[in-house]
Amino acid sequence: MDAVVKFTSQSQGRDRIFRATQYACALSIYLLRNKPDRKDLVARLKSLENNLSAGRKLLRLGNAANSIVAAKQTMQLSDRVLGLCLTVANINRALYFICDNVVWARNVGLIRSIDKERWSINASRYYLFSLVMNLTRDLYVILQLMQQKGRDNRLKSQHLSDCPEVAEAVIPELDALIFLLLETLRSEPTVALDTVKNICDLFIPLDRLGIYKSSAGVVGFCGLISSLIGIITLARPTLRIKP
Amino acid sequence: MDSWVRFNTQSQAKERVLRAAQYSCMLLGYTLHKSSVSTDLQRTISELEAHMSLTRKLLRLGNSVEALQAAKMTIHLSDSVLRLCLTIGHLNRAMYFACDNVLWAGKIGIISKLDQQKWNHRSFRYYLFALILNVTRDVYELCLLLDCEDCYRSTKSPLSTSPSSAIPADQLSSSSSSSIPVTVTPAVMWVWLRKRIHQVGTVLYNNPPLLLDLLKNGCDIFIPLDKLGIYQTGPGFVGTCGLLSSVLSIVTMLHPWLKLKP
Numbered sequence: 001m002d003a004v005v006k007f008t009s010q011s012q013g014r015d016r017i018f019r020a021t022q023y024a025c026a027l028s029i030y031l032l033r034n035k036p037d038r039k040d041l042v043a044r045l046k047s048l049e050n051n052l053s054a055g056r057k058l059l060r061l062g063n064a065a066n067s068i069v070a071a072k073q074t075m076q077l078s079d080r081v082l083g084l085c086l087t088v089a090n091i092n093r094a095l096y097f098i099c100d101n102v103v104w105a106r107n108v109g110l111i112r113s114i115d116k117e118r119w120s121i122n123a124s125r126y127y128l129f130s131l132v133m134n135l136t137r138d139l140y141v142i143l144q145l146m147q148q149k150g151r152d153n154r155l156k157s158q159h160l161s162d163c164p165e166v167a168e169a170v171i172p173e174l175d176a177l178i179f180l181l182l183e184t185l186r187s188e189p190t191v192a193l194d195t196v197k198n199i200c201d202l203f204i205p206l207d208r209l210g211i212y213k214s215s216a217g218v219v220g221f222c223g224l225i226s227s228l229i230g231i232i233t234l235a236r237p238t239l240r241i242k243p
Numbered sequence: 244m245d246s247w248v249r250f251n252t253q254s255q256a257k258e259r260v261l262r263a264a265q266y267s268c269m270l271l272g273y274t275l276h277k278s279s280v281s282t283d284l285q286r287t288i289s290e291l292e293a294h295m296s297l298t299r300k301l302l303r304l305g306n307s308v309e310a311l312q313a314a315k316m317t318i319h320l321s322d323s324v325l326r327l328c329l330t331i332g333h334l335n336r337a338m339y340f341a342c343d344n345v346l347w348a349g350k351i352g353i354i355s356k357l358d359q360q361k362w363n364h365r366s367f368r369y370y371l372f373a374l375i376l377n378v379t380r381d382v383y384e385l386c387l388l389l390d391c392e393d394c395y396r397s398t399k400s401p402l403s404t405s406p407s408s409a410i411p412a413d414q415l416s417s418s419s420s421s422s423i424p425v426t427v428t429p430a431v432m433w434v435w436l437r438k439r440i441h442q443v444g445t446v447l448y449n450n451p452p453l454l455l456d457l458l459k460n461g462c463d464i465f466i467p468l469d470k471l472g473i474y475q476t477g478p479g480f481v482g483t484c485g486l487l488s489s490v491l492s493i494v495t496m497l498h499p500w501l502k503l504k505p
Contacts, residue, residue, distance in 0.1 A: 011254045014302065047352040055298040059257060108294055109287040 015059060016230045018052050023223030025049035030217035057104040060097060067094035077243060081140050086243065089133035092126045099123035121209065128205035131198055138195040141241075145184045145191070193229050194241040200226040258302045259493050261295050266485030268292035273479040300347035303340055310337035320505060324383050329505065332376035335369045342366035364471060371467035374460055381457040384503075388446045388453070455491050456503040462488035 025045045032038045032045075071090035077083035099122045105111045106119070185192040200222040206212040207219050233240040272288045314333035320326040342365045349357030447454040462484040468474040469481045495502045 011257055014254050018301070044353055051297070051301070051351040054294065055301040058261070058294065058298045059302070108291050110291070 010234070011059075013231075013234055015056060016227055016234060018056055020224060020227035020231060022049055022052040022056070023220050023227055025052070025220075027217060027220030027224055030215065030220055054107070057100060057107070061101055061104065064094045064097035064101070067091070067097060074243065082137060082243070085133050085137035085140065089130045089137070092130035092133065096123050096126035096130060099126060124205040124208040128202070128209065131202050131205065135195070135198045135202070138191060138198060138241075141188075141191050142181070142184055142195070145188055146180050149180055149184055149187075190239055190241040193233060193239055197226045197229040197233075200229075253496070254302065256493070256496055258299055259489055259496065261299050261302070263486055263489035263493065265292055265295040265299065266482045266489060268295065268482075269478050270482030270486060273477070273482055277479075297347070297350060300343055300350070303343055304347065305344075307337045307340040307344070310334070310340060317505060325380060325505070328376045328380040328383065332373045332380070335373035335376065339366050339369035339373060342369060367467040367470045371464070371471065374464045374467065377460045378457070378464065381453060381460060381503075384453055385443065385446065385457070388450060389442060392442060392446055452495075452501050452503040455495060455501055459488045459491045459495075462491070 025048050029042055029045050029049065032042050035042075067090045071087050071094065074083055074086035074090060077086065099119050102111065102114065102119050103116060103123060106114055106116045185195075203212070203214055203222040204219055207214050268288050268291050272285060272292065275285050275288065310333050314330050314337065317326060317329035317333060320329065342362055345354065345357070346359065346362050346366060348354045349359055349362065447457070465474070465476055465484045466481055469476050
């Protein structure tokens with residue numbers, strides 16, 4: 001119970017729980033869409049989802065400042081590639097939050113003279129860019145780790161290529177590569193979790209922008225998985241990728 | 244910027260800022276209503292207030308657990324009055340949050356056919372009890388500090404205080420026997436009252452956490468009193484009190500030494 005209280009007293013903790021619930025509702029609505037006897041339940045889930053989405057938008061006011069501070073910190077990283085990826089990702093996140101705040105202001109009627117759809121699309125675009133930068137960083141970290149592991153496994157692959165039972169030269173190389181990738185991901189769960197989270201999150205803006213239209217069910221499922229991973233990394237800080 | 248980030252990451256901080264904004268909207272709505280501004284703007288402000296209220300209710304989901312945890316901790320306090328006030332105060336808060344969560348579920352449609360008025364009254368009743376207990380605790384702390392102050396003063400200068408304290412007592416005791424002290428008594432009482440008020444002021448000035456907590460609870464108490472119809476003051480006054488108490492609690496969050504402990 002203490003752990004629950006500690007988790008929920010963090011602002012991010014509550015937001016992740018709301019996000020997980022929101023996407024669980026979206027997924028449930030998709031699964032129940034063809035059941036006429038569950039119309040009442042679907043209506044309630046829709047209301048809950050809308051309410052959670054609106055509430056989370058309000059709670060995101062002021063988060064742009066957090067991202068700007070994070071960008072200032074990542075600019076000072078020693079690894080240039082990492083620093084570049086994370087700084088650009090944080091700046092894009094800040095821009096996403098600003099657009100999101102403008103959409104909120106339009107929704108509540110504080111600003112009336114703006115094109116809500118355009119600002120919403122811009123928000124999704126910046127969110128997509130920040131996810132792409134995060135994935136680039138994950139790829140970079142994975143490649144570095146694979147290189148490190150590859151140096152250790154060089155002898156093994158050398159032995160495999162000398163072996164006469166091997167059919168083609170390309171297949172054992174591919175096998176070794178996949179084996180190396182899986183080994184890297186297995187030994188570094190932080191990177192694996194972050195990669196899976198970012199890939200799942202990617203489907204949301206891709207669908208919203210019409211670049212890769214998947215169903216509402218896929219979006220809901222991916223959103224739910226990424227939110228659950230977010231909750232796990234928040235509850236267990238050792239599983240969170242650093243920096 | 245850094246202090247904003249630190250402040251923002253606390254869940255309670257966001258809730259307090261939203262509360263301040265909500266009561267500002269209430270106050271603004273009342274002011275606009277008084278000055279007969281366009282109904283469009285008034286509607287926007289009241290919708291914004293309702294949106295913030297609903298989001299705060301969303302943020303409060305699960306606060307009952309925190310209040311119960313706090314009650315579990317305060318039950319081990321050594322001072323019996325503090326133990327009683329704080330524990331029952333936390334339990335009332337837990338009940339208030341539980342009713343509030345039910346209200347949220349009813350407002351967004353998860354629970355259909357909910358008597359919102361009844362549950363609203365119920366939640367405000369628990370909130371009022373919790374505030375009364377908080378004020379009782381503040382008054383108790385104040386009395387303890389006043390006693391300390393009296394003890395300190397009497398030990399510091401026993402010769403100077405005893406004649407002055409003896410004279411009013413003599414005059415008071417002889418008031419029933421002769422007619423002359425009867426006219427003096429109200430003045431003596433007035434002097435004593437002024438001295439006491441000055442003492443209270445000094446004690447509060449020297450104890451900012453107690454002063455802030457008393458002010459905060461004093462402001463907060465008008466909200467349930469108005470909503471339950473016990474002492475109706477109107478949206479302008481309620482908005483002002485709500486805004487003031489929210490600002491005070493934001494100040495205690497920014498400067499943790501200003502928070503009254505336990």
